[in-house]
Amino acid sequence: MSRTLHHVIIGGSAAGVAAAFSMRASGFEGRITIVDAGTDEPYERPPLSKTFEDLGTPRPIVPSESYVDHGIDLVLGVRATVLDEQRHRVRLDNGEDLFADAVLLATGVSPRRLGIAGEDLGNVLGLRDIHDARAMSDRLDAGGHLVIIGGGFIGLEAAAVARRRGLDVTVVEAMPMPLIGVLGTGLAAIIMQRMHTSEGVRILTGRTAMEFRGGPEVEEVLLDDGTRLEAATVLVGCGVAPNDRLAREAGVHTDAGIVTDDHGRTSNRWIWAAGDVANYVSPYTGRRQRIEHWDVAQRHGTAVGANMAGLQVINTETPYFWSDQYGKRLQMYGRAEAGDRLVMRSTPSGDGFLAFWLRGDRLVASAGIDQPKELRATKPLIENRVPVRAAQLADPAVSLRRLGRTRV
Structure with missing residues (x-):
């Protein structure tokens, strides 16, 4: 009789939850357990700093019934303390051990402490x-x-x-x-x-x-x-510090986060990592880094979950983030680097803006305030590496959507 496989996810983060549901969508039929030290069901973090209102019940990442419907066990209010690779066990602070055929670390990051006098004062x-x-x-x-x-x-x-x-x-x-x-x-x-x-x-x-x-x-x-x-x-x-203690103590290679390959595997094949804590080579910058944004974490978790289910997937989505300030929304696709050329485009209202970063004749990043449709049209330009000219990007009469339909 074949034994049912068990995957344990440590961290009810955007990446951890996305990975769990991705495993199911990718055909994994074994047990899935999410372990999180918090007592609330996994919730969305970005709204916390937007208004500081309506904080009674945090907005869940997925409805509560979705975990049951997809056969995903939530273990809340319990912290994982040790990863025992020899016995394939995850030790919890309530004294229990969970057997795991694979472990995913989606532990995210914590605010960096300054290490100065008075840091523990009230307020x-x-x-x-x-x-x-x-x-x-x-x-x-x-x-x-x-x-x-x-x-x-x-x-x-x-x-x-x-x-x-x-x-x-x-x-x-x-x-x-x-x-x-x-x-x-x-x-x-x-x-x-x-x-x-x-x-x-x-x-x-x-x-x-x-x-x-x-x-x-x-x-x-x-x-x-x-x-x-x-x-x-x-x-x-x-700034923040990656929550990589479990990985370090298990002997996993860490370097400003948990180092993984393109598929989310660490130096220990029993342990995987996804989201803000993972340090991997970005397809858009070509360098190893951690990208600490909610959308990126979800997409990375989805890719790693599929890989843990036996597929071969790499997250190739353009990095995206947003920030709400004074009732306006700043959004950005891609990643700019020193030396990239900044091109600005005026908007009809004059209140917002569109900004583009060119590397040679390729658009590598775009940003805007209150210009969601126009900015969304730049995503294909970045992903498809469509050649563009600075004059086209600067001219409000040139349709970004039409440029995005061009293929190399």
Whole structure:
């Protein structure tokens, strides 16, 4: 009698849930178990920093009944502590062991700690899960000076919400400009000016936090240049660290995340990885990296789940992300690099914009504010490597959709 195979997924993340359902869709008939330390059914993380409202019940990734309908077991409120490759066991913190024919690590990332004095004071917050979002919502209701350490998307989304609620907001960014690493100097300057300084956000660049002072709650932030900032609340959003401890302790190769091949396998063939924690070669940049965006995590999880079911799949979708700030939506396809040519296109309303990055005669990335249809039309241009000219991209009279129908 043949034994039923059992795949264990650690992490109820976007990648973990997508992988589970992909296994089923790809013909895997064995047992599937998702283990997650949280007590809530897996939920969508992106809405947490958009408005800080309606946080009573987080929005589920899939309806509850879908797990039952597809024969997927959820083990919630339990943390995986050890991966025992010799015995093919996953040890849990409730004392149980799960036998697994294969393990998928979809453990995501956690906010990076600064390692400075005062980091554990009251009202010094991070933002990763629903509990963090609720704490931040309470602090927004309380008012007072908000200092945000880090001008990434989470920090700027929080800044936008806080300003709309009337709080005094200061963003401290170590780089010369917020979002410069993602958008480049030109577009980052537009975002900073149009969407933040014009709304009254104070942005201090090229500076870092050295100490949080007060007690028992934070009262002041000391910067490296001696500047002191009054603070009733501090949100630390200066990057993330991959949750790769289980992999490291199991002897899996890690390097700024869990290193995998194109299909999601790690250096230990019993262990796979997907989503934000996985470090793999991106088809669009040609370099090994982690891409920390919800849509990318779902698509990567779907591909890895199919591979664990016995198929040979590589995620070739163009990387995509979005950010909501001040009632406007910034969206981006692809990835730009230093040296790519930035081309701007005006929009009829004048409120939004479209931006394109060219590498030679190939479009490698596009971004826009409140231009969803036009931006969506650039996806085929990127994926099909359609030759385009800068003048075509800059001209509002040229149809991006028509350009996308061109084939090389």
